[in-house]
Amino acid sequence: MSAWLDLLADPERLLMFTAEVYRAVLAGYNRAAFVVVAVAALSGVALSIALLRGCRVPAAVVYVVLAALWFWLGGVFHAVHFAQVNLAAPWQAVGALAQGVLLSWFAFTRGRRAKIGGTVCATGGLAWLVAALLFGPAMALAGTPWDAVGYFGTAPHTLGFATGAVLILTQRAPWWHALPAGVLGIVDAGTAAMLGERAIAVAWLLLALTLASVPWCRRRRSRLPTAS
Amino acid sequence: MKCVTEPHAGITRRGLMRLAGSAMLAGVAPRSWARAPALLQRTVPSSGESIPSLGMGTWITFNVGNSMPLRLQRLDVMRAFLELGGGMIDSSPMYGSAQDVIGFCLGRLEAPSAMLSATKVWTRGRDDGIAQMERSMRRWGVDTIDVMQVHNLVDWRTHLDTLADWKAAGRIRYVGITTSHGMRHDAFEDIMRSRHLDFVQFTYNVLDRRAEARLLPLAADRGIGVIVNRPFQGGRLFDKLAHRPLPDFAGEIDCETWAAFFLKFVISHPAVTCAIPATSRVDHMGENMRAGVGRQPDAPLRRRMVDYVSTL
Numbered sequence: 001m002s003a004w005l006d007l008l009a010d011p012e013r014l015l016m017f018t019a020e021v022y023r024a025v026l027a028g029y030n031r032a033a034f035v036v037v038a039v040a041a042l043s044g045v046a047l048s049i050a051l052l053r054g055c056r057v058p059a060a061v062v063y064v065v066l067a068a069l070w071f072w073l074g075g076v077f078h079a080v081h082f083a084q085v086n087l088a089a090p091w092q093a094v095g096a097l098a099q100g101v102l103l104s105w106f107a108f109t110r111g112r113r114a115k116i117g118g119t120v121c122a123t124g125g126l127a128w129l130v131a132a133l134l135f136g137p138a139m140a141l142a143g144t145p146w147d148a149v150g151y152f153g154t155a156p157h158t159l160g161f162a163t164g165a166v167l168i169l170t171q172r173a174p175w176w177h178a179l180p181a182g183v184l185g186i187v188d189a190g191t192a193a194m195l196g197e198r199a200i201a202v203a204w205l206l207l208a209l210t211l212a213s214v215p216w217c218r219r220r221r222s223r224l225p226t227a228s
Numbered sequence: 229m230k231c232v233t234e235p236h237a238g239i240t241r242r243g244l245m246r247l248a249g250s251a252m253l254a255g256v257a258p259r260s261w262a263r264a265p266a267l268l269q270r271t272v273p274s275s276g277e278s279i280p281s282l283g284m285g286t287w288i289t290f291n292v293g294n295s296m297p298l299r300l301q302r303l304d305v306m307r308a309f310l311e312l313g314g315g316m317i318d319s320s321p322m323y324g325s326a327q328d329v330i331g332f333c334l335g336r337l338e339a340p341s342a343m344l345s346a347t348k349v350w351t352r353g354r355d356d357g358i359a360q361m362e363r364s365m366r367r368w369g370v371d372t373i374d375v376m377q378v379h380n381l382v383d384w385r386t387h388l389d390t391l392a393d394w395k396a397a398g399r400i401r402y403v404g405i406t407t408s409h410g411m412r413h414d415a416f417e418d419i420m421r422s423r424h425l426d427f428v429q430f431t432y433n434v435l436d437r438r439a440e441a442r443l444l445p446l447a448a449d450r451g452i453g454v455i456v457n458r459p460f461q462g463g464r465l466f467d468k469l470a471h472r473p474l475p476d477f478a479g480e481i482d483c484e485t486w487a488a489f490f491l492k493f494v495i496s497h498p499a500v501t502c503a504i505p506a507t508s509r510v511d512h513m514g515e516n517m518r519a520g521v522g523r524q525p526d527a528p529l530r531r532r533m534v535d536y537v538s539t540l
């Protein structure tokens with residue numbers, strides 16, 4: 001324990017790897033896991049299309065897929081790849097696995113009757129879903145190598161954005177079920193900021209603002225006069 | 229002005245600078261730095277062994293995971309280090325994959341006899357400490373470690389007992405303790421007074437001179453070798469000063485770069501055995517190693533170095 005406190009005592013030493021190394025880890029992971037990366041991206045495209053066409057998707061299905069992605073992120077990205085260069089990665093893996101458990105729990109309990117889509121903030125949720133899909137390609141177009149960006153649902157930030165989007169889109173969303181994702185989001189945003197990956201840090205901040213505005217959005221909508 | 233000079237071997241200093249300079253221009257490591265002049269050597273007080281005054285650290289810089297392109301690039305850095313006469317390679321289980329990457333590099337290089345392996349134990353408990361040190365040896369790909377240090381004094385009582393046994397059994401050659409950033413100097417001093425140590429490692433550089441008050445004199449007094457970490461203040465010295473001109477007197481100590489200026493300040497302290505600057509770049513390694521050749525500052529010149537830096 002005191003060894004860990006030693007690390008935390010010095011903010012300079014919080015990050016033990018450089019942006020170059022982080023990108024190399026991401027590249028190795030993307031290459032090794034390209035099938036999962038592709039399947040996850042397809043699931044994101046399918047969900048976006050369904051919601052854009054006005055369908056209401058059973059929440060249980062979406063939450064099971066999300067939970068599987070969190071299990072994958074914890075068990076493979078954090079525990080196998082990121083752990084090569086980051087001593088804190090095993091802890092992040094535990095957080096991701098806990099997130100997977102909570103989402104599965106919701107999927108098999110309250111989520112069985114819930115639907116995704118048609119919420120008061122549906123536009124915001126959809127925008128974040130599309131952002132989660134396009135974030136990686138956009139970073140690549142902006143100059144990051146194609147193999148060194150995070151793709152939909154398989155990197156810490158893109159899975160965080162997708163989870164945020166789904167929460168916004170869920171009727172009676174299970175907010176506290178997403179607590180681990182919130183903590184991991186803060187860690188990921190901080191890491192990105194320290195590595196100089198500003199786009200990721202700013203996107204996390206915007207997502208936090210969007211999520212914070214959901215209650216306000218609901219209250220405002222409930223005050224609007226209803227058509228007679 | 230009195231200067232401490234170092235032994236020369238074959239080629240002139242200017243020749244080395246040209247060699248390193250051309251490598252930098254080409255952006256690649258030269259195939260061989262083998263004819264470089266011998267680096268300033270220092271004596272390990274407890275054994276009388278002569279070791280190079282410049283080593284290298286591996287915190288962050290060698291933590292590159294399994295990425296083959298980055299590992300090969302670090303291999304070039306280590307090759308330059310060894311060919312330029314570098315001595316100690318310092319690492320720790322705290323540095324992520326750095327020890328694996330060192331093992332990867334050493335497995336592809338012919339390590340000269342001047343090389344000293346230095347790592348640390350960074351955990352609690354006797355059995356966990358032993359397991360961690362054995363793991364470190366496997367990661368380096370070696371049977372013995374030259375310098376084994378207790379990292380940041382973590383469970384130092386337990387580990388110093390184990391290290392004494394290991395030294396007696398020939399599994400390590402030297403025992404040390406480390407700290408950095410000026411932390412826990414009081415406890416550090418107590419251990420230096422009460423236990424038998426071959427080396428201590430702490431932070432010392434032209435801006436952070438807290439060790440001058442007690443640790444450096446005490447080490448000299450008790451015959452303990454000094455390894456200096458963070459000689460560039462983790463790179464901050466460059467951010468703060470590298471855009472400023474070198475002082476006029478830099479030529480008197482054969483300094484052409486700020487890197488040499490910073491390192492010469494450290495290794496010219498009479499109590500210092502070696503400094504362990506870290507770098508991920510071959511050109512920086514070339515610059516850093518040049519601090520170990522040519523004239524070194526004496527006490528009055530060291531004062532001028534401090535004065536100059538404090539005016540900037």
Ligand SMILES: NC(=O)c1ccc[n+]([C@@H]2O[C@H](COP(=O)([O-])OP(=O)(O)OC[C@H]3O[C@@H](n4cnc5c(N)ncnc54)[C@H](OP(=O)(O)O)[C@@H]3O)[C@@H](O)[C@H]2O)c1
Pocket residue numbers: 284285286287288289318319379380406407408429456457458459460461462463464466487504505506507508509511512513515516
């Ligand atoms: N408690 C402990 O035991 C402890 C604590 C701290 C450090 N240490 C040891 O001491 C070693 C050295 O300390 P450190 O790594 O923290 O800091 P440092 O050696 O003072 O500075 C390293 C930084 O300086 C830069 N640099 C190196 N040569 C340069 C040059 N010629 N021109 C411009 N920039 C240059 C490097 O960047 P580039 O990669 O771009 O060159 C790197 O960012 C560590 O690696 C570690 O082995 C031990």
